[in-house]
Amino acid sequence: xxxxxxxxxxxxxxxxxxxxxxxxxxxxxxxxxxxxxxxxxxxxxxxxxxxxxxxxxxxxxxxxxxxxxxxxxxxxxxxxxxxxxxxxxxxxxxxxxxxxxxxxxxxxxxxxxxxxxxxxxxxxxxxxxxxxxxxxxxxxxxxxxxxxxxxxxxxxxxxxxxxxxxxxxxxxxxxxxxxxxxxxxxxxxxxxxxxxxxxxxxxxxxxxxxxxxxxxxxxxxxxxxxxxxxxxxxxxxxxxxxxxxxxxxxxxxxxxxxxxxxxxxxxxxxxxxxxxxxxxxxxxxxxxxxxxxxxxxxxxxxxxxxxxxxxxxxxxxxxxxxxxxxxxxxxxxxxxxxxxxxxxxxxxxxxxxxxxxxxxxxxxxxxxxxxxxxxxxxxxxxxxxxxxxxxxxxxxxxxxxxxxxxxxxxxxxxxxxxxxxxxxxxxxxxxxxxxxxxxxxxxxxxxxxxxxxxxxxxxxxxxxxxxxxxxxxxxxxxxxxxxxxxxxxxxx
Amino acid sequence: xxxxxxxxxxxxxxxxxxxxxxxxxxxxxxxxxxxxxxxxxxxxxxxxxxxxxxxxxxxxxxxxxxxxxxxxxxxxxxxxxxxxxxxxxxxxxxxxxxxxxxxxxxxxxxxxxxxxxxxxxxxxxxxxxxxxxxxxxxxxxxxxxxxxxxxxxxxxxxxxxxxxxxxxxxxxxxxxxxxxxxxxxxxxxxxxxxxxxxxxxxxxxxxxxxxxxxxxxxxxxxxxxxxxxxxxxxxxxxxxxxxxxxxxxxxxxxxxxxxxxxxxxxxxxxxxxxxxxxxxxxxxxxxxxxxxxxxxxxxxxxxxxxxxxxxxxxxxxxxxxxxxxxxxxxxxxxxxxxxxxxxxxxxxxxxxxxxxxxxxxxxxxxxxxxxxxxxxxxxxxxxxxxxxxxxxxxxxxxxxxxxxxxxxxxxxxxxxxxxxxxxxxxxxxxxxxxxxxxxxxxxxxxxxxxxxxxxxxxxxxxxxxxxxxxxxxxxxxxxxxxxxxxxxxxxx
Numbered sequence: 001x002x003x004x005x006x007x008x009x010x011x012x013x014x015x016x017x018x019x020x021x022x023x024x025x026x027x028x029x030x031x032x033x034x035x036x037x038x039x040x041x042x043x044x045x046x047x048x049x050x051x052x053x054x055x056x057x058x059x060x061x062x063x064x065x066x067x068x069x070x071x072x073x074x075x076x077x078x079x080x081x082x083x084x085x086x087x088x089x090x091x092x093x094x095x096x097x098x099x100x101x102x103x104x105x106x107x108x109x110x111x112x113x114x115x116x117x118x119x120x121x122x123x124x125x126x127x128x129x130x131x132x133x134x135x136x137x138x139x140x141x142x143x144x145x146x147x148x149x150x151x152x153x154x155x156x157x158x159x160x161x162x163x164x165x166x167x168x169x170x171x172x173x174x175x176x177x178x179x180x181x182x183x184x185x186x187x188x189x190x191x192x193x194x195x196x197x198x199x200x201x202x203x204x205x206x207x208x209x210x211x212x213x214x215x216x217x218x219x220x221x222x223x224x225x226x227x228x229x230x231x232x233x234x235x236x237x238x239x240x241x242x243x244x245x246x247x248x249x250x251x252x253x254x255x256x257x258x259x260x261x262x263x264x265x266x267x268x269x270x271x272x273x274x275x276x277x278x279x280x281x282x283x284x285x286x287x288x289x290x291x292x293x294x295x296x297x298x299x300x301x302x303x304x305x306x307x308x309x310x311x312x313x314x315x316x317x318x319x320x321x322x323x324x325x326x327x328x329x330x331x332x333x334x335x336x337x338x339x340x341x342x343x344x345x346x347x348x349x350x351x352x353x354x355x356x357x358x359x360x361x362x363x364x365x366x367x368x369x370x371x372x373x374x375x376x377x378x379x380x381x382x383x384x385x386x387x388x389x390x391x392x393x394x395x396x397x398x399x400x401x402x403x404x405x406x407x408x409x410x411x412x413x414x415x416x417x418x419x420x421x422x423x424x425x426x427x428x429x430x431x432x433x434x435x436x437x438x439x440x441x442x443x444x445x446x447x448x449x450x451x452x453x454x455x456x457x458x459x460x461x462x463x464x465x466x467x468x469x470x471x472x473x474x475x476x477x478x479x480x481x482x483x484x485x486x487x488x489x490x491x492x
Numbered sequence: 493x494x495x496x497x498x499x500x501x502x503x504x505x506x507x508x509x510x511x512x513x514x515x516x517x518x519x520x521x522x523x524x525x526x527x528x529x530x531x532x533x534x535x536x537x538x539x540x541x542x543x544x545x546x547x548x549x550x551x552x553x554x555x556x557x558x559x560x561x562x563x564x565x566x567x568x569x570x571x572x573x574x575x576x577x578x579x580x581x582x583x584x585x586x587x588x589x590x591x592x593x594x595x596x597x598x599x600x601x602x603x604x605x606x607x608x609x610x611x612x613x614x615x616x617x618x619x620x621x622x623x624x625x626x627x628x629x630x631x632x633x634x635x636x637x638x639x640x641x642x643x644x645x646x647x648x649x650x651x652x653x654x655x656x657x658x659x660x661x662x663x664x665x666x667x668x669x670x671x672x673x674x675x676x677x678x679x680x681x682x683x684x685x686x687x688x689x690x691x692x693x694x695x696x697x698x699x700x701x702x703x704x705x706x707x708x709x710x711x712x713x714x715x716x717x718x719x720x721x722x723x724x725x726x727x728x729x730x731x732x733x734x735x736x737x738x739x740x741x742x743x744x745x746x747x748x749x750x751x752x753x754x755x756x757x758x759x760x761x762x763x764x765x766x767x768x769x770x771x772x773x774x775x776x777x778x779x780x781x782x783x784x785x786x787x788x789x790x791x792x793x794x795x796x797x798x799x800x801x802x803x804x805x806x807x808x809x810x811x812x813x814x815x816x817x818x819x820x821x822x823x824x825x826x827x828x829x830x831x832x833x834x835x836x837x838x839x840x841x842x843x844x845x846x847x848x849x850x851x852x853x854x855x856x857x858x859x860x861x862x863x864x865x866x867x868x869x870x871x872x873x874x875x876x877x878x879x880x881x882x883x884x885x886x887x888x889x890x891x892x893x894x895x896x897x898x899x900x901x902x903x904x905x906x907x908x909x910x911x912x913x914x915x916x917x918x919x920x921x922x923x924x925x926x927x928x929x930x931x932x933x934x935x936x937x938x939x940x941x942x943x944x945x946x947x948x949x950x951x952x953x954x955x956x957x958x959x960x961x962x963x964x965x966x967x968x969x970x971x972x973x974x975x976x977x978x979x980x981x982x983x984x
Contacts, residue, residue, distance in 0.1 A: 138767055138872035181712040192710050194719075195687055210959035216868040217900045218684050219937035220673040220723055221955055222944060222982050223964045227686075227719035231712055248769040275630055277740035318810055376708040380630035408709045445711035452714060463713055467702035471971065472715045478970035479963065490714050 033488050035120035038077035042098045046078055046122070049090065053081040064103075064123035067110035068170070069455055070369050070419075076103060076117035081125045085201060085209055085240040091124050092238060092484075093207030099482045104234045106147060106173030110180065111372055112453025114233055118488040124238060126175055132156050133241065141198060141215050143243045146175025162246045165190035168449065169355045175239050180451035181231030185354065188274075188407030189281045189313070190247065192449065197230050201241035205480035215243060228475070233451050234486035236479050250313035254323060255282075255347045256338035258330045259305040263287055263390065263402075266306045267383045269333035270406045274379050278325055282311035283407030287390070290357055290403045297360030298353040308335070308406075309354060311347070354403075361401045361414050368399075368416045371428040374456070375439035376410035376448030385442055389413050389435040398427055410448035437462075452490045460491060525980050527612040530569035534590045538570055538614070541582065545573040556595075556615035559602035560662070561947055562861055562911075568595060568609035573617045577693060577701055577732040583616055584730060584976075585699030591974045596726040598639060598665030602672065603864055604945025606725055610980040616730060618667055624648050625733065633690060633707050635735045638667025654738045657682035660941065661847045667731050672943035673723030677846065680766075680899030681773045681805070682739065684941065689722050693733035697972035707735060720967070725943050726978035728971050742805035746815060747774075747839045748830035750822045751797040755779055755882065755894075758798045759875045761825035762898045766871050770817055774803035775899030779882070782849055782895045789852030790845040800827070801846060803839070846895075853893045853906050860891075860908045863920045866948070867931035868902035868940030877934055881905055881927040890919055902940035929954075944982045952983060 038046075046054045055061070056078055065075030077100075082088045095102045101121025108115060117123060129145035132153065136142065137160050144153060151171045153164050165186035166177060176182070178200070183192035190196065199213030202225075212225035229236060260266040266285055273280060286294065286307045295302055310326065312319040327338055341347045353360075362370050377385045386402070393400040393413065404411025413435060415428035436446045436459050446452075446459035460469060469491055476483075476491075530538075538546045547553070548570055557567035569592075574580045587594045593613025600607060609615060622639035629652050636645060643663045645656050657678035658669060668674070670692070675684035682688070691705030694717075704717035721728060752758040758777055765772060778786065778799045787794055802818065804811040819830055833839045845852075854862050869877045878894070885892040885905065896903025905927060907920035928938045928951050938944075938951035952961060961983055968975075968983075 136870065136872065138763070139870040140767070140769075141870065181710075181716070183710055187710060191687070194710070194716065195683070204959070204963065208959050210963060211957055212960055214932075214937050214955065215870045215935040216902075216937045216940065217871070218673075218675055218679060218686070218868055218902065218940050220866075220939045220941050220943045221937045221948070222723070222952060222961070223728075223967060224673070224686065224716075224719045224723050225960055225963060227716045228967075231714070231716050236715075271630070275632070277632075315813055317813060321807055321809060374712075376710055378628065378631040378633065378707045379709070380628065410708075410710065440706075443707040445706050445708045445713045447712045448708065448710050449712050451712045456713070460714060463706065465703055467696070467700050468704055468717055469714070471696065471702060471717060474970040475715060475720075475967055478966040 033118040036100050037120050038100050038122060039098060042094060042100065043078055045094060046080055046091070050080050055079040064105055064115065064125065065117050067108050067113065067115040069111050069113040069453065070371055071113045071116055071454060074116040074118050076123035077120050079123045079125060081128050083128050085203065088124065088126065088203045088238050088240050089207045089209055091122060092203050092205065095122055095484050096206055096482060099484060101484055101487050102238070103486050104175065104179070104238045106176035107149060107170060109170035109172045109176065110453060111450045112455040114180070114451060114453040114486070114489055116454065118454070121484070126238070127173065129240070135160060135162070136215070137162065139215060140246050140248070141243055142246050143241055144174050146173060146239050146242060148174050150174065150177065157246060158249070161249050163249050164244060164246050166193055166196060167355070169358050174242050174244070178230050178239055178242055179233050181449065183405065183408070183449040185282045185284055185351070185405060187405060188283050189279055193230055194227060196245045197226055197242060198245060199243040200226055200229055200239050202229055202237040202239055204237045205482070205485050209240070213243070231451070233453065233489050235476060235489055236485055252316040252319040253311065253313055253347065254319050255309070255311045255341040255350055256323065257302065257350070258308045258310070258338055259303050259336040260308070260334060261305060262334070263306040264383060264387055265333040265335065266308055267386055267406065269308065269330045269335055271379055271382055272329045273326055274407055276325065276329065278322055279314070280310060280322060280326065280407060281313040282309070284309040284354055285404055285406040285411065286354070286357065287402040289401040290361065293360040293364045293401060294353040294357050297356060297363060298349070300349070300353055309350060357403055358414065361416060365399060365416045367418065369419045371415045371417055371432055372450070373413040373432050373435050374410070374447045374450040375436055375444055376408060377439050377442045377444030379409045381442040381444065382406060382409050385439055385444070386411055388438060389431070392431055392434060396427055396431055398424065398431065405448070408448065409444065454489065457491060525610040528592050529612050530592050530614060531590060534586060534592065535570055537586060538572055538583070542572050547571040556597055556607065556617065557609050559600050559605065559607040561603050561605040561945065562863055563605045563608055563946060566608040566610050568615035569612050571615045571617055573620050575620050577695065580616065580618065580695045580730050580732050581699045581701055583614060584695050584697065587614055587976050588698055588974060591976060593976050593979050594730070595978050596667065596671065596730045598668035599641060599662060601662035601664045601668065602945060603942045604947040606672070606943060606945040606978070606981055608946065610946070618730070619665065621732070627652060627654070628707070629654065631707060632738050632740070633735055634738050635733055636666050638665060638670070638731050638734060640666050642666065642669065649738060650741070653741050655741050656736060656738050658685055658688060659847070661850050666734050666736070670722050670731050670734055671725050673941065675897065675900070675941040677774045677776055677843070677897060679897060680775050681771055685722055686719060688737045689718055689734060690737060691735040692718055692721055692731050694721055694729040694731055696729045697974070697977050701732070705735070723943070725945065725981050727968060727981055728977055744808040744811040745803060745805055745839065746811050747801070747803045747833040747842055748815065749794065749842070750800045750802070750830055751795050751828040752800070752826060753797060754826070755798040756875060756879055757825040757827065758800055759878055759898065761800065761822045761827055763871055763874055764821045765818055766899055768817065768821065770814055772802060772814060772818065772899060773805040774801070776801040776846055777896055777898040777903065778846070778849065779894040781893040782853065785852040785856050785893060786845040786849050789848060789855060790841070792841070792845055801842060849895055850906065853908060857891060857908045859910065861911045863907045863909055863924055864942070865905040865924050865927050866902070866939045866942040867928055867936055868900060869931050869934045869936030871901045873934040873936065874898060874901050877931055877936070878903055880930060881923070884923055884926060888919055888923060890916065890923065897940070900940065901936065946981065949983065
């Protein structure tokens, strides 16, 4: 397993300071995690109850103690594969009795270190809980288990004329997407998981099963527990059923690419599109490097310039009207004539390339790791924010690429670092810190969609303020007094 | 002040059982509230600090201990008019030191008893905090103080080409609308306060000032404190600044009325409109009684039949396309040809009539009080739910009317009762209980937009389950250990 920061290997059960980061934002500000190992008694109880679905072999533990983040593996003591809400409740109840951590695990595609067992404990794999429990076509809702992936869901509801729009790059599980309040390319029109989860079944930190919300479209019945759970990164309970809004497949869909010589023109075109209130369904930016990477990875043959990749949904006339409005705006900003992808196959090819762009970028530099940013700023500050971070990366001469959901003010800068080059890693983190600092000063956030995990934790005091963080801690303490639910994530 | 239930007058500082309601849902399940009077020392401290803005006269106290609900006045001990966040923090800090209740007060338009000082204490009137602090036209956001009303906001941003869509019937304050998670006629397209609040400044129960969220359109930075506060009915803190999404005024707007001989046809037309995914901006139903009331109150001269009142927003071509689709659907359900309101003046006249329909109904029976329901069900159950409650009301021969945001599955049944006729009041509550029971069994909620307050509290155990209610109580206990923030509301 490649190691980015040698100091991030928790050699003696404590997270040491990173030697390479600037002191103000150094992971040194993370606490020294103390492992709470699973006792022989608990391990035996789990093995007796779950048999072949309870694993203690190193390979399985390591696979469950790592994700797509820069961090090295930190394995749990035990991995249990649950198959039902009742089983999840049993595992959490046992963990609560023994006061050991439980880390819910889905597809393992976190980018921020959510899945590392920094205090040891049980990785609770819910990927096998992958049933679609109900499709209410008339109400445009579905209820699914947490291990259903976004692609699986869309495959299974497509023939009923429905789709679920939230699409992080990876084929993440719906449970993981709830946990990180994920979004993706369609959020500019359809919102994020925040707007698209109607209700949840949750196993609380004491092992009790509760329901939050109903299938009604709106409600004023008490505290919004649904949205408290969405984005809580597994730190308040385990989601075991998720009721989502889904949407009728649009009557007409067209995707278009528009090329720009200068990235600043592309960004300013996006700002105009959003400020005009065009109901664009997708509005993605790929810088020249990203286009080059996806060309190489997906054999697309796109002109290697800055690209806007857009999609329009609606009636045939509505799609045409939107496209004409947007083409007029991009024309004003020196964009090329649109190249259209009108067939489902052409569109799938383009969007698959977009979704694999992160992996295309990582493949471009063999052996590299990617340090990814995830800031989101008010749209009026998009150009200022985005252009400044590109200038910084170019001045620092570090391999980088930029892509993102620019219609939301959200973009990802990826620094492609040699994990064995400590100076390069440190430089990338410095650039990332500067980028985040700037976004927060502009009224933005350090994370638009990936979550906090371990990696963004150091930015929360500045972004949220200590008062709001104390309120989060008070909620955590009230709902999980023994700190068993994914401890060490979001805040110390 | 008219009294609906004689037993609701808290004669000796305790809320007694209502004699007239069926035992299973009786307000007897409410706890016996104990007043925590403001001490002479605290009263003097408030008077010294706030001078003429601190009131103890009975008239002012009574005005602040009542709202538009069926409940009789329960006055606070002191009323303080705050003018700034710092002043709110001072009042809450003093209240926390003395462990006496604080009840935030805006326009006083709650329908559910939120403003009654059931445990005494301080009514904190923020209606004077009515500044619009920022209009960020490019980002489509505004930041306002809590005392700004929805009509004031729309007046002040209209000339910048913007509007704020959430419109409860009353000219409520934005603070009150946040507190109850309000919605209104535009929610079918634009969402509710849940979807339209980006960030808050809140004075916590200890008097600390915190911020939740940023102006970024989306974020995954920790627990969603914004949405925890939205809908918390003043029980977790006092909102002192609110950042909202606003929208560009649509290029084209058309309103239309469509009449039906039979209400079931109207309801089934609405279900088809929603299930077709038409992006209709407003889709309101008024039964024949409601149309008669608004005719009398607003001199509209509408045909006295069941009416759908709809509005379409978009480009001129888009509006026309939507209207044609909807007209085709209503035709299939025996609706009349649309009558159009195309000028702003005509539309304002219709929507003002819709917004005053509650008052029009109450005026139709001099001396009456209105017991209002607020259920919201999945759209597939709208006809079942709505037609059954009309049948019940007709069988019971109680004066009633029905109107609502049927595009959301949300409607209001109003029972117009003689407050001095105990049997009639009891009958109305019985009908309301049956209606709510049915909605919950259909996967719906007891309150789509009015909040719980005192009046809907008895339904929460069935709707949410004791586990979820316990989680709400744990959060309340963690954030307000001395129960000073609007105690006695939502849950006991």
